[in-house]
Amino acid sequence: MPTGFNAAEYLLTAGHPDATAVASPRRTLTYAELAAESRRVAGGLVELGVRPEERVMFCMVDDVELLTGILGAMLAGAVAVPVSTMVTGLELGKMLADSRARLLCVSGEFAEQAVTALGFAPEVTDVLLDRADAAGFGVRTHEWSSLSGTFRSGRTWEDSPALWLYTSGTTGQPKGAMHRHASIRAVCETYARTVLATTPADRFLSVPKLFFAYGLGNSCFFPLGAGGTTLLEPSRPTPALFARRAREEEPSLFFAVPTFYAALLASDVPDDSFSSVRHAVSAGEPLPASLFERFRARFGLEILDGIGSTEALHIFLSNQPGAVRPGTTGVAVPGYSVQIRDEAGAVIDAAGQPGELFVAGPSTATGYWARYDATKLVFQGEWLRTGDSYVRNEDGTYSCLGRFGDMLKAGGIWVSPSEVEERLRQHPAVAEVAVVAAPDADGLDKPVACVVAAAGVTVDPDELIEFCREGLAAFKRPRGVVELAELPKTATGKIRRNVIREQVRDVLRVVPST
Helix, strand or coil: CEEEECCCHHHHHHCCCCCCEEECCHHHCEEHHHHHHHHHHHHHHCCCCCCCCCCEECCCCCCCHHHHHHHHHHHCEEEEECCCCCCCCCCCHHHHHHHCCCCCEEEEHHHHHHHHHHCCCCCCEEEEEECCCCCCCCEEEEHHCCCCCCCCCCCCEEEEEEEEEEECCCCCCCCEEEEHHHHHHHCCCCHHHHHEEECCCCCEEEEECCHHHHHHHHHHHHHHHCCCEEEECCCCCCHHHHHHHHHCCCCCCCEEEHHHHHHHCCCCCCCCCCCCCCCEEEECCCCCHHHHHHHHHHHCEEEEEEEEEEEEEECCCEECCEECCCCCEECCCCCCEEECCCCCECCCCCCCCCEEEEECCCCCEEEEEECHHHHHHHHHHCEEEEEEEEEECCCCEEEEEHHHHHHHHECCCCEEEHHHHHHHCCCCCCCEEEEEEEEECCEEEEEEEEEEECCCCCHHHHHHHHHHHCCCHHHHHHCCEECCCCCCCCCCCCCCHHHHHHHHHCCCCCCCCC
C-alpha cells in the first residue's frame, strides 16, 4: 500500500495550538482555530459534492478564506487550484474549462470576471463566495459562512494530487502543473529549513500572492510547516503599504520580486522599515547586482536571490546567508541537483560556457494536465527542463543569462540581454530596462533597449548607447533605445518580453545596419 500522507494535516499540526498561525487585517487565528476553520471548510466542500481528486478553483484575495480554502480542499482529498486574480473573465473561463472544476470559489470583488468565466465553463455547478452576493451567476451560489462540517482528512497518499498551479502563460496557453502532497513537505524540508532556517518564532510577509508558487510557499507552506506566523495582505501591494505592515507586524522574513525591491528604493518609505527582517528573499526574475547593492546600502539588508518555477514549486537554486554573491543565483539548494546542457542535450561541465538549466529534486510536478507533448518536452525522467539560460561560474555559483529563447546574436556572437540590462541600470536616467532583439534594415537581429526613465529625467538614446559601449564589448551595445511609460509584466512581475518584441519589431528597419 502507498504511504498515507496529507499535506494539509502536516501543515496544520506543525505549530503549537495556542500560537498565532495567521494574521490578516481582518482576522487573526491560532493554529487550533486555523485547523478548526480548515476542517469546517473541508466538510462544507464535501457537502457541496466535491469528491476526492476533483479540482476546486480559487480566484480570491489573500486572506483567511483563501488560506483555509486551499487547506480545506487538500484535507478533503480534493485538488486546490488557486489562480491569478489579475486574469480576465475569458482567461478565468479557459482555466475553469481546462481543469473541469465544478466549484469556483471567488472573492466578491472578482464577481464580474467570474460571471463572464462561467459562460465558457458549462461544467461548473456551484460558486462559493466569501461574502453575501448571489446575483447573476446562473448556478447554485453559496456563502463562505454557510459551510459546515467537522471533516478531518480524506484518504490521500504521498503521491496523491494536492495542488495544480497554472503557469503564467507569457507565451502560449496556460498549463496546469500538477503537484503531489509530498512535494509540499519537500519544499519545507529543503529551501525553508536548510536555507532560511525557519523556526516557530518566524513571521512571514510576502509581496507575491498565494495564487502562484513563490507566494504560496512564502505565505502558506513555509510559515505553517515551521509552526510560525503568516502575515496575509489582501490589498494590491505598494511600497508604502508593505513598509507599514513591516513596521507594525515585525516580520523576520520578507519576500518580494526584483521589481518590488526597485519600487521600494524609488519610494520615500523610512530606511528602518524592515529592521525586524533577518532575511529578505527575491525570486521570479534575476536580481541585478546594482539593485542588491543599493538595497543593502539603504535598508541594511542582504537579499537572498534565487530561482524557482511553477513546475518545481519553489526555489531550488539560491544564494546562502552569509555567502551572497551579487548578480548570481547562488548554488543548488540541498536536496536538488542542477545541470547545464547545450542545444544537443549534452551536459556542460566547464565553467563559463552557457547552456540551458535543468534541475532534479523532490518537489517537481508530475506533469502538465492534458498536455502530453509539453509534458514530454519539459519533464525528462528525473530532470526538469527550466527554459532558462545559465552559466556556472568559477566559484561554483550560477548566473542567469535570461530565458533560453531570449538569448540573441549580434554579429554572429551570443549576447545575454541581462548583461546589457545590468549595464544600463547603472545609468542614472534608467529606472527599468528590458533588452530584446529586433531585426534591422537587413533583417538581422540586433539588441534594442526598452527603457523606463527615472523620475524627472529625460532619456538620451545616444548617451545610453555610448554608455553601454564604454562598459561592454561593442557588439553588445543596443542599436536602438525606446522609451516606454512602463514595461509590460505578467501577474507575477516577470517582464513580458514577447510583448515588448512585438512593440519594437520595426524600430531598426528604417535605418541602415551598423
